[in-house]
Structures are given as structure tokens and as C-alpha cells.
Amino acid sequence: MTEKDIILVIDDEIQIRRLLGITLDSQNYKTYFACDGKEGLVAAATFHPSLILLDLGLPDIDGQELIIKLREWYKKPLIVLSVRKSEEEIIQALENGANDFLTKPFRSGELIARIRAAIRNSQEKEESPLLNFGSLSIDMINHVVRKNGEIIKLTATEFSLLALLAKNNSRVLTHQVILKEIWGYGYHEQTQYLRVFVAQLRKKIEDNPASPSLLVTESGIGYRFGN
Amino acid sequence: MKKKKALLKLGLDSQLYQYLLVVVVISFTTIVCIPLSSPQSYHIISFILFFVVALLAVFLGIGPVLLASTLSAVVWNFFFIPPYHTFNIAATEDKLMFGSFFIIALLNGVLTNRVRRKEILVREREDQTNALFQLTGELSKVSGIERVQKVAREVFKKHFAGNLHFILQDGNNKLIKPPEEENINSEVHLDYDLASEVFDKSEKDCKAKNNASESDMIYYPLTGIRLNPGVIVFNMENLEFRKKDTFWTTYFTQISNALEREFLGELAIKARILAESDKLYKTLFNLISHEFRIPLATIMGASDTLLTSRTSLKNKMDLYNEIFKASERLNHLIENLLNMSRLESGKISLHPDWCDINDLINKVTNNLREELVNYVFIKKIPDDLPLVRLDFVLMEQVLYNLILNSCQYAPISSEIRFEVLYENGNLLFKLSDNGTGFPEDAIPKVFDKFFRVKESKAGGLGLGLSIVKGIIESHKGTVKVRNRNGGGAEFTISLPTDIMSLEQLNVE
CATH class of the missing domain: 3.30.565.10 (Histidine kinase-like ATPase, C-terminal domain)
Structure with a gap:
């Protein structure tokens, strides 16, 4: 890392801004702050941050609207911080273009991990044909999955599900997005298929399917891949 | 008022009809009996006439009965006692007979009439007792102010073919004004000011009011032992109110007591709810302040130590840990409170x-x-x-x-x-x-x-x-x-x- 990554924090709470400032500084990020939506839009255009942390409850602009406005030109990762633990709101934010979400209060460790993963994913210029997740490796070209070096047999649907999740490493994919991608538009509410395939896939790829570390359930929202 | 006059006239008319009826019946009996007339049978004819007078006494008032007895005595004398067609009586025993006939016919008529009036009185009293009995019975079965009013109205209508209206108080000794629209729509106009006056005095004094609708409305205060439920208003077209004062007092006291019972019941429930919510409120605040203070005290104490005193690294780590645990506990408290209030307000919607x-x-x-x-x-x-x-x-x-x-x-x-x-x-x-x-x-x-x-x-x-x-x-x-x-x-x-x-x- 030759140059410090810039992170823009848009949050109206001074205490949260101070905390995030200290936390991010300790991780060697350069941080800019904005305390409302208008300031945030200006700051994003001025500093070209590598990542934006956005609080949904801003005094001037509705958080969802701000995501849409930013997404008109801003292509880099956007992580939503939300006070309300509302699944609808989070799903809405993800549909509007947010990459990830965290509910306040959150652990700083969790926040840093999400930020790292999001920035890393956005910086990967070319999709590597070989993805590695601990003991699991996925060969995207030959459709071969290995666990501890041994080939695992996956059905076509299982593989496309795994591939979709793995390509979006660390990012939450909503139920709808996954169903549309893999089964097509008519299936976007048929979560039962998703449940069954997730359970099957876990049995094959997880070290301990009862405590999944790769294919993680995000309650009421969707799934996230990666540790 | 016009109507009342008409009623009076009809009463007089019916009196006149009764006298006429007496004349007609006696004349008819006489005509029927004339062919039977003979010196041996005129005693029998007296019995027939007695019978007719007694019969008339069952149906008619005292005046017509007097007329009937006099008339039948005269007729018997004139047509049947020899010498015929004169008022003279030849035989002495016939003179005595005529005298006793007159007295017996009179007594017969008067006594029968008295029996009849007694019977009417007894029936009336029985009706009243019945009405009271039914009212008490029905009222004891229902609860709730609305239901009590409804039952009282129904029972009253059934017995007296009249309508009862209630203007009740609001719990603070002030009558609730009936809504304007309701007052316009219903056939009777309730006079709120008059009702208030009656209610405030609360004497067992009723006020009649002449309304535009020509009927007399009576405003009667409902009084109770601990509170006065309100005023009852009713229409007294067919009822003789004054005459049966004790009956009506008892009747309305029953309604009043039932309403008072309901009022007191409601007040008691309100008081209990208030006391309960007050208790819950206090518990909640004690609990919340206590539960929040402990983790807060931990955070304050630990961070203060970290800020002000030199401690070993191990102690520092322990203090950090304590702060973290305390904040987790606070978070859990808030989550639970929020979830509870969302559940209570029905804001949680299911997404099965x-x-x-x-x-x-x-x-x-x-x-x-x-x-x-x-x-x-x-x-x-x-x-x-x-x-x-x-x-x-x-x-x-x-x-x-x-x-x-x-x-x-x-x-x-x-x-x-x-x-x-x-x-x-x-x-x-x-x-x-x-x-x-x-x-x-x-x-x-x-x-x-x-x-x-x-x-x-x-x-x-x-x-x-x-x-x-x-x-x-x-x-x-x-x-x-x-x-x-x-x-x-x-x-x-x-x-x-x-x-x-x-x-x-x-x-x-």
C-alpha cells in the first residue's frame, strides 16, 4: 500500500465521527468527514474516496436517496451504517447500490474487516479464474472445486450458486438477487429452492456445516460468502 | 290541551251512553216480561229485574246503577204489581215487597259495583307489582350503563307503552349534553337546561313541560346514595303520574340504583387501571434506571481508571474487556426495550x-x-x-x-x-x-x-x-x-x- 486509501464518513453524530476517525486512522486510512447529505455529495466529488461509510439517518437527505444520487457516478464501495435493525431498509439500500451494511452499534473489528474486503474486491482489476478460500479452491474455468486438494462433486446449480457467491466475496447478496441470477426472474420469490441448495452446498464445502464459516446466513436478508 | 278536552268529552259521552243503556235495557226487559205478567208471576218478574240490575252493575258506574235500580223498582210497580198501570199498590205485603225490592236492587247494584272497583284496584296493583318485579329482574341481569338504559327502556315500553329517555351525568356531576343531530332526528326534543335544573336540585320533584309536540314530558331526577346518575325523561300521555306517586318513586329508584351500581363499577375499574398503570410505570422506571446504571457505572469507572491512573497492561486489558461487556449489556437492554415497544405497538409485521x-x-x-x-x-x-x-x-x-x-x-x-x-x-x-x-x-x-x-x-x-x-x-x-x-x-x-x-x- 504505497498511498493511503481515502475513506469518506457521512454521519451526523459527532461522537461516531470521532470514533471512526480514531479507528480508521489506526488502520492507516485517510479519513474525511461530512455531517450531512449535501456535504457528503460535495466531499465525495472532491476527494474521490476509495470507500464511503454512510449513515442512513441524515438530517437533510434521506439515506436511500443519497445512495441513489452517489451511485449515479460513484462506482467504488459504499457501506451503509444503520441504527434501525430493519431488514426492509437494508434490502432497499443493497438494491439501491450499497455494497454492505452494518448495524450500529458494531464492533470496530467487524467494520475494519468489511472495509478491507470491500476495497480489495473493488481493486481486483481482472477476475482471477482461480479463487481460494482457506482450504477451498474454485476453478471458475473448468468448474472444478477442491477442498483440501480433493475434488468435490457439485451439481450444475450448486456450482453456479457457489460461483455467484464466491465472485461477490464478502458482499451480502439478497435472496432476490441470488434467485434471479441462478433460477431466473420467475423464481425470485421461490426461496425454498435457495434454502435446499444452501444446505446441500454447506454439507459439501464447510468444515463444520452446523457452524458455517464460508456460506454465512444474513437473517432476513440473504447470504454472504467468505470469512 | 285540545286532546285532553276531547278525552274528557269522550268520558262524559260514555257516561251518557251508560244512562241511555240502562233505560234501554230496563225498557227491553219490561217489554219482554209484559206477556208473562199475571197476578201470580209478578214476584218472579222481580227476580228477573234484580238479575238485570246486578248484571248492569258489573259493567256500569255507580250513577247508572242507581238509575237502574230506581227505574226497575218504578217499572215493576207500574207494570206488574196490581193494580196495573198505576203507582198505587193494593196489598200491604206488596207495598213491603216494593220497598224491599227497591232497597235490595239498590244494595245489589252498589255492592256489585264496589266489588268490581276493588277488583280493578287489585288488578292495577298487581300490574304495578308485576311491572316492578319485571324491571328489577331484568335490571339485575344486565351490566354496563348502556345495557341498563336499554333494558329500562324496553321494560317501560312494554308495560306503559311510553318512551323513556336518559340524560346521564359524565362522572363529574354534570349532565352530558345530548348531541344536537340526535336531538333533531328523534321525535322528542330533550330540554338540556331543564334537565340540568332538575338534576342540580335533585329533589324528588318532577317537572312537566309542555312541548311543541303537544305531549307532556316529565323530567324526573334519578337520585342515588353516593351519586346521582342523571335525569330520566318520559312521556306521560296514557299514565296518571301524580296518582301513583309512590309506585313511580319505587320504579325509578330501581332504575336509578341499577345505574348507580354501574357508575360506581366503572369508576372502580378506572381507578384500578390507573393504579395498575401507575405501578407498572414506577416498576419500569426503577428497573430501567437500575439496570442501566450498572453497566454505565462499569464503563465510567473503568474508563476513568484507564484515563487517570497507571496500571499494568494486564489490568488495562481487563478494564477494556469490562467496558466492552458493559456496552454489550446496555445494547441488549435497549434491543429488548425496542423490540417490546415494537411488539406492543403492533409495528412488527410478519415476513414468513x-x-x-x-x-x-x-x-x-x-x-x-x-x-x-x-x-x-x-x-x-x-x-x-x-x-x-x-x-x-x-x-x-x-x-x-x-x-x-x-x-x-x-x-x-x-x-x-x-x-x-x-x-x-x-x-x-x-x-x-x-x-x-x-x-x-x-x-x-x-x-x-x-x-x-x-x-x-x-x-x-x-x-x-x-x-x-x-x-x-x-x-x-x-x-x-x-x-x-x-x-x-x-x-x-x-x-x-x-x-x-x-x-x-x-x-x-
Whole structure:
């Protein structure tokens, strides 16, 4: 890392801004702050941050609207911080273009991990044909999955599900997005298929399917891949 | 007033008819008897005339009866006692006979009439008693101010063919003004000012008021021992109000008592609700301030030590840890309070979706792994359990709260057993621990808000299990708790749910 990554924090709470400032500084990020939506839009255009942390409850602009406005030109990762633990709101934010979400209060460790993963994913210029997740490796070209070096047999649907999740490493994919991608538009509410395939896939790829570390359930929202 | 005159006239007319009727009947009897007339039979004819007079006395008033007896005596003398067609009486015994005939006819008529009037009086009294009896009976059966009014109106209408209206007080000794529209729409106009006047005086004094609708409305105060329920208004067209004053006093006292009873009942309920909510409010504030203060004190104390004094690295790490734990505890408190208020306000809406129960339980146990590390957690889930339709997020919270509860009460390293079953369209969760269980008297209150078992070591607001109950009930399910025979508590959740077996899905 030759140059410090810039992170823009848009949050109206001074205490949260101070905390995030200290936390991010300790991780060697350069941080800019904005305390409302208008300031945030200006700051994003001025500093070209590598990542934006956005609080949904801003005094001037509705958080969802701000995501849409930013997404008109801003292509880099956007992580939503939300006070309300509302699944609808989070799903809405993800549909509007947010990459990830965290509910306040959150652990700083969790926040840093999400930020790292999001920035890393956005910086990967070319999709590597070989993805590695601990003991699991996925060969995207030959459709071969290995666990501890041994080939695992996956059905076509299982593989496309795994591939979709793995390509979006660390990012939450909503139920709808996954169903549309893999089964097509008519299936976007048929979560039962998703449940069954997730359970099957876990049995094959997880070290301990009862405590999944790769294919993680995000309650009421969707799934996230990666540790 | 016109009407009243007409009524009076009709009464007089009917009197006149009675006299006419007497003349006609007596004349008719005479004509019928004339052919039978003979010196031997005129005694028999006197009996016929007695009979007719007695008969008339049953139906007619005292005046006509007097006329009938006089007339029949005269007729008997004139037509039947020899010499005929004169008022002279030849024989002395016939003179005596005529005298006794006149007296007997008179007595007969008057006595019969008196018997009849007595009978009418008795019947009236019986009617009154009946009316009172029915009123008391019906009133004792109903509760609620509205119902009492309705019953009183119905009973009154049935007995007296009149309408009762109520203007009741609002609980602060002031009459409630009847809504304007209602007053316009109904056939009677209730005079609020007059009613207020009657109510304020509260004497057993009724006021009649001449209305535009030509009928006399009577405003009668309903008085009670501890409060006066209001004023009763009724129409007295067919009733003789003044004459039966004691009856009406009793009648309306019955209604008044019934209303007073209901008023006092309502006041008592209101007072109790107020006292209860006041108590809940106090409990809540004591509890919240206490529960929040402990983690806050930890955070303040620990951070102050870190800021101001030099401590070893190990101590520092311990203090950091304490701060973190305290903040987690605060977070948990707030989550519970928020969830409870969302459940109470009905803002939680269900999002049922197909769920893999294994996934649900794994998620919960992973979130609780720090707590469960100290226990032997055994889960039994059938391999062939189908997908079920539930709100994943809410059920996650239910199981989290339930298992956390067991962790707080069960002794360290004891066994916590979790079992899932699907029976007759219901998904069953059973959670049992080896703790002390609940005191028997606490069992019905376990799911109450802010209820905590006395002297329990665990802190908290006593909301966890109320949230469980709220969520389960919003799924139309039930949750029960009992003490196990071997010790410890057992929670059973039963949820009606759709299922989808894996075969149905027809996956590759």
C-alpha cells in the first residue's frame, strides 16, 4: 500500500465521527468527514474516496436517496451504517447500490474487516479464474472445486450458486438477487429452492456445516460468502 | 290541551251512553216480561229485574246503577204489581215487597259495583307489582350503563307503552349534553337546561313541560346514595303520574340504583387501571434506571481508571474487556426495550418465508456460543425435517431469548436440551434445562412484562420471555412453561406452519 486509501464518513453524530476517525486512522486510512447529505455529495466529488461509510439517518437527505444520487457516478464501495435493525431498509439500500451494511452499534473489528474486503474486491482489476478460500479452491474455468486438494462433486446449480457467491466475496447478496441470477426472474420469490441448495452446498464445502464459516446466513436478508 | 278536552268529552259521552243503556235495557226487559205478567208471576218478574240490575252493575258506574235500580223498582210497580198501570199498590205485603225490592236492587247494584272497583284496584296493583318485579329482574341481569338504559327502556315500553329517555351525568356531576343531530332526528326534543335544573336540585320533584309536540314530558331526577346518575325523561300521555306517586318513586329508584351500581363499577375499574398503570410505570422506571446504571457505572469507572491512573497492561486489558461487556449489556437492554415497544405497538409485521430449521438453530447457537461454552448443549432435530414457513428474523430472536434465559438460570456445565418436532401441522420446539426451575407461583407470570423471579442472579428487564410470547402469538402459536419432574424448566413452543418436504421440491 504505497498511498493511503481515502475513506469518506457521512454521519451526523459527532461522537461516531470521532470514533471512526480514531479507528480508521489506526488502520492507516485517510479519513474525511461530512455531517450531512449535501456535504457528503460535495466531499465525495472532491476527494474521490476509495470507500464511503454512510449513515442512513441524515438530517437533510434521506439515506436511500443519497445512495441513489452517489451511485449515479460513484462506482467504488459504499457501506451503509444503520441504527434501525430493519431488514426492509437494508434490502432497499443493497438494491439501491450499497455494497454492505452494518448495524450500529458494531464492533470496530467487524467494520475494519468489511472495509478491507470491500476495497480489495473493488481493486481486483481482472477476475482471477482461480479463487481460494482457506482450504477451498474454485476453478471458475473448468468448474472444478477442491477442498483440501480433493475434488468435490457439485451439481450444475450448486456450482453456479457457489460461483455467484464466491465472485461477490464478502458482499451480502439478497435472496432476490441470488434467485434471479441462478433460477431466473420467475423464481425470485421461490426461496425454498435457495434454502435446499444452501444446505446441500454447506454439507459439501464447510468444515463444520452446523457452524458455517464460508456460506454465512444474513437473517432476513440473504447470504454472504467468505470469512 | 285540545286532546285532553276531547278525552274528557269522550268520558262524559260514555257516561251518557251508560244512562241511555240502562233505560234501554230496563225498557227491553219490561217489554219482554209484559206477556208473562199475571197476578201470580209478578214476584218472579222481580227476580228477573234484580238479575238485570246486578248484571248492569258489573259493567256500569255507580250513577247508572242507581238509575237502574230506581227505574226497575218504578217499572215493576207500574207494570206488574196490581193494580196495573198505576203507582198505587193494593196489598200491604206488596207495598213491603216494593220497598224491599227497591232497597235490595239498590244494595245489589252498589255492592256489585264496589266489588268490581276493588277488583280493578287489585288488578292495577298487581300490574304495578308485576311491572316492578319485571324491571328489577331484568335490571339485575344486565351490566354496563348502556345495557341498563336499554333494558329500562324496553321494560317501560312494554308495560306503559311510553318512551323513556336518559340524560346521564359524565362522572363529574354534570349532565352530558345530548348531541344536537340526535336531538333533531328523534321525535322528542330533550330540554338540556331543564334537565340540568332538575338534576342540580335533585329533589324528588318532577317537572312537566309542555312541548311543541303537544305531549307532556316529565323530567324526573334519578337520585342515588353516593351519586346521582342523571335525569330520566318520559312521556306521560296514557299514565296518571301524580296518582301513583309512590309506585313511580319505587320504579325509578330501581332504575336509578341499577345505574348507580354501574357508575360506581366503572369508576372502580378506572381507578384500578390507573393504579395498575401507575405501578407498572414506577416498576419500569426503577428497573430501567437500575439496570442501566450498572453497566454505565462499569464503563465510567473503568474508563476513568484507564484515563487517570497507571496500571499494568494486564489490568488495562481487563478494564477494556469490562467496558466492552458493559456496552454489550446496555445494547441488549435497549434491543429488548425496542423490540417490546415494537411488539406492543403492533409495528412488527410478519415476513414468513421458507426456512431451514437447521440454519435457524445454527445461527442462534453461533450467536450464543460464548454463553453456551459453559453448558452441554444437546440438540435433536429430525433429519427429514421439511422446510417450514416462518419469519426467520423473529424466530431467531425467540430462540435466542429462550436459550439465553436457560443459560442464565441453569447451573454451569449442566445439560441444556433442545428438541424440534413436527406433529399434526405444528412445529414444536422443546427446550429443557437442569436448573432449579421456576417457583410454582411464578409460573403463570413467567411471560409477563418486567417479571423477574425474585432473588434471581441474572439481571435484565424481564422482557426476554415476554418478547418470546409476543412473537409466538403473532405467529398464532403458543408457548408454555412447566417444571420438569427431574428438576429444571421446560419450555414448549407450538407453531402452526406450512411445510414443504424436499421431495416436493423436485431438485436435481
